[in-house]
Amino acid sequence: MSRIERRALFGGMAALPLAAPGILRAQPARPVQIGLLSDMSGPFRDVGGPGNRVAAELAIQDFGGGVLGRPVTVRQADGQNRADVSAALAREWIDNGGVDALADGAASSSGLAIQEVCREKKRIYIITGPATSDMTGSKCSPYGMHFGFDTYALAHGTGTALTKAGGDSWYFITSDYAFGHALERDTMAAVRANGGKVLGAVRAPLNNADFSSFLIQARASGAKVVGMALAGVDLQNCIKQAAEFGLTRGGIRIATLLVQITDVVALGQRTCEGMVFTDSFYWDMTDGTRAWARRYMARMTTPPGLQHAAVYTGVTHWLKAVRDVGSTDADAVAARMKAMPVNDMYNNDVRIREDGRTLHSMYLWEIKKQAESHGPYDFCKLITTIPAEEAWRPLREGGCPLVRI
Structure with a gap:
């Protein structure tokens, strides 16, 4: 747990009201969490990085802010484009942090490592940073969905x-x-x-x-x-x-x-x-992409790129599947994600193939x-x-x- 996360946890504990004897207070529902493992300081920071969090938060906002009667939150950390660091963070978040789905991944080597953790732990991985086509080839996973592009x-x-x-x-x-x-x-x-x-x-x-x-x-x-x-x-x-x-x-x-x-x-x-x-994406393609880009640029200094659009698409599609199946169970959600078409501000009835490849134009x-x-x-x-x-x-x-x- 980082110093910031620890401080937030202790601060939240201190703020809890003291219950009077004999009175049980309802605890707030645990949020549904999406974890972004990104490049926050290296060569892919601008093409992904902080902008991916903005894109994920826009998706959550457009979905209504919650699913299954619970709020949806985003957690982000720097995977440093290292397979060992990214895999360790993914494992910690799933085992101890309550993260329900992983996204981004930045470098392909990191993404392949994250995919293996998600395979083992049965978590959906929304692949947007890694470009290697091996993500849906020889290294494919039943829980890996590749959005945006590949090599x-x-x-x-x-x-x-x-x-x-x-x-x-x-x-x-x-x-x-x-x-x-x-x-x-x-x-x-x-x-x-x-x-x-x-x-x-x-x-x-x-x-x-x-x-x-x-x-x-x-x-x-x-x-x-x-x-x-x-x-x-x-x-x-x-x-x-x-x-x-x-x-x-x-x-x-x-x-x-x-x-x-x-x-x-x-x-x-x-x-x-x-x-x-x-x-697969350009901010000035349609009225829909232009409107979405204006909202994105209200928080970022440059227009969104294909990775940012892919995060928005992937998070939106995952939330729809979770809502439809009534659970974050990875097997049920993966089946639903592949069964229903992808529709958003730049995709129209796009399907996800058996290998996890999203078939954008x-x-x-x-x-x-x-x-x-x-x-x-x-x-x-x-x-x-x-x-x-x-x-x-x-x-x-x-x-x-x-x-x-």
């Missing part, structure tokens, strides 16, 4: 589009952990499936500041496309340094395989002009030239919509042991 959809959207457009030779700069490995693997498969060649790859440590040697190797490879299987601050650093090295001026196309709106804010629109990327976007923007954060123009049946890995190819085909 297969990101890779096949951008990788296929650029290869078909003439970018038929690739070199990869890849984050050296589960997410990067999966994104590289899935993009390589998309490139080769569309007639392209992979000329090489280099692995960069997480939270890396200097990409100069990796960019030199990429340029020397002669590849037409440099695929950046990176995320968060690592991606931002690599994009900035690629511009300094003049890669694009030399005719090389940069494939940013996971760009989020906060990356564009941090880098500046001019730096990002012309970048193509795949995403995906979108291929291009960053506008600054002169084309009509207001703050007007960054993206839609190139094409990728329907769910084309965006996501076919069920038979994932290797999920829950799937019987």
Whole structure:
């Protein structure tokens, strides 16, 4: 228990009224708790972090603040993008903290560890930060529901589009952990499936500041496309340094395989002009997303990205399932989550597959030239919509042991 949590507990105990002899006072119902294990201080803080708590709280607010006659509360902690820390926190929260469902997860390595704890303890895991497609592949769980994105959809959207457009030779700069490995693997498969060649790859440590040697190797490879299987601050650093090295001026196309709106804010629109990327959410898509984004931005300084939208979706869908089954029992709730369609401010009758994959539509976007923007954060123009049946890995190819085909 943290010092803040301990202080809150003791303060609450001190505030309890003394019961008169012979009089029993009703105790308040234990809240339904959702635990967010997030990156609060590392490279994924802006794309998830505190914004994920805001998104979860908006979902709870829109649901009415309670379920099963009990209030719903959110707890958040920094998993530090470490599997051991995240797993230990998840276990402590479930065993001793009364947490009913876990969400977020940040780095894929952390998410895979959280998923194993939730499998053992029978808790729903709303997966929004981890991107590896293994979450619903070989490492799938009956309690894991993957919202927003994964490496297969990101890779096949951008990788296929650029290869078909003439970018038929690739070199990869890849984050050296589960997410990067999966994104590289899935993009390589998309490139080769569309007639392209992979000329090489280099692995960069997480939270890396200097990409100069990796960019030199990429340029020397002669590849037409440099695929950046990176995320968060690592991606931002690599994009900035690629511009300094003049890669694009030399005719090389940069494939940013996971760009989020906060990356564009941090880098500046001019730096990002012309970048193509795949995403499942953009704040300026519809009247519904714009209204939701305004509420989010009333509490945060930047617009929401796909992870924030995914947290809102996942928490909302979990609460609906808990209400419908009348319990937080993970087996009953998981069955209901997969049986009913996902509907919210940006999903319309979307289903969750047997392996836990939420089958959103995906979108291929291009960053506008600054002169084309009509207001703050007007960054993206839609190139094409990728329907769910084309965006996501076919069920038979994932290797999920829950799937019987």
